[in-house]
Amino acid sequence: MAQQTPLSRVEPLWREWMERWPTPAALAAAPPGEAVRHWGRLGYPRRALRLHAAAVAMVRDHGGEVPDTEAGLRALPGVGAYTAAAVAAFAFGLRTTVVDTNVRRVLVRALDGEAQAAPSLTAYERDLAESAVPSGRAASAVWNVAVMELGALVCTARMPRCEACPIADRCAWLAAGRPAYDGPPRRGQGYEGTDRQVRGRILALLREATKPLSRSEFDGCAPESGTVDRCLDGLVADGLVEPLARSRFRLPA
DNA sequence: TAAGCGTGGAT
DNA sequence: TATCCAAGCTT
Numbered sequence A: 001m002a003q004q005t006p007l008s009r010v011e012p013l014w015r016e017w018m019e020r021w022p023t024p025a026a027l028a029a030a031p032p033g034e035a036v037r038h039w040g041r042l043g044y045p046r047r048a049l050r051l052h053a054a055a056v057a058m059v060r061d062h063g064g065e066v067p068d069t070e071a072g073l074r075a076l077p078g079v080g081a082y083t084a085a086a087v088a089a090f091a092f093g094l095r096t097t098v099v100d101t102n103v104r105r106v107l108v109r110a111l112d113g114e115a116q117a118a119p120s121l122t123a124y125e126r127d128l129a130e131s132a133v134p135s136g137r138a139a140s141a142v143w144n145v146a147v148m149e150l151g152a153l154v155c156t157a158r159m160p161r162c163e164a165c166p167i168a169d170r171c172a173w174l175a176a177g178r179p180a181y182d183g184p185p186r187r188g189q190g191y192e193g194t195d196r197q198v199r200g201r202i203l204a205l206l207r208e209a210t211k212p213l214s215r216s217e218f219d220g221c222a223p224e225s226g227t228v229d230r231c232l233d234g235l236v237a238d239g240l241v242e243p244l245a246r247s248r249f250r251l252p253a
Numbered sequence B: 001t002a003a004g005c006g007t008g009g010a011t
Numbered sequence C: 001t002a003t004c005c006a007a008g009c010t011t
Helices: A007-020 A024-029 A032-039 A046-062 A070-074 A081-090 A101-112 A123-132 A137-153 A195-208 A215-221 A225-237
Strands: A242-244 A248-250
Touching: A007 A032, A024 A046, A032 A046, A032 A195, A070 A081, A081 A137, A101 A123, A101 A137, A195 A215, A195 A225, A215 A225, A215 A248, A225 A242
Parallel strands: none
Antiparallel strands: A242 A248
16 A cells, blocks of 8 residues: 555555454455455555555465565565565564665665655666664664655655754764755656546546446547547556446446 | 656645 | 655566
8 A cells, every 4th residue: 555655544444454454364355346445545455466466375375374574575466576575574583685766765865865766676776775784683673764764764765864864973864965856857757637637537437326327428528539538448458447238337346 | 768657635 | 835755566
């Protein structure tokens, strides 16, 4: 849930979700469309589908338990390098290297004196992070959560609170006078007028619907009908929408 | 490797 | 108001 989404926004929905589906088996028993429905407006609804698929995989391959190795975690749908490392470290206390957007920012600032990390994770940044993690198991687990929290709460992207930073006396970026970022620009996302916006509108309608919707009910989702058709096709291809006879659609059963 | 994928709060 | 950006993953 927290992938590309601030924890403060995730928390209330996470609590609701855990009450509804307390175990992998409980989630796996629900239709995938119900996972998408109760994902609400958290964003990136494919994550809901993959979380459901991960629950199915945990029931099928791991006796309904969360796998306790990084390789086992990494094999789950929707679990990439970051999430596998985070669960391995935070839930199981394993020694690994957690690299998320917060960790990347803290390390390049403190160690390299850069204002922000590169647009996407580089091999250099991964090496930097790996070389910084303590060798001991317990110490590494503390390190991973500490660096991430520092980035989330103090060494933030927009308004870093350097006056409250516990490593301010050792920060290369602060020592250099907090120079501005001069690397390649991050690609702007943009949203207005994109298929993502149209997909979001289509799914919002389907989440609220208690019965299948016909094609004409999506007319207002985009100015051109071709856009609606393309987005519906994409949603069906992604498994987020199930097509029925007579051009009717619903969340997947 | 780069592009595509949602949403909403903060600045 | 417009832009940035958030515990990334997949193809």
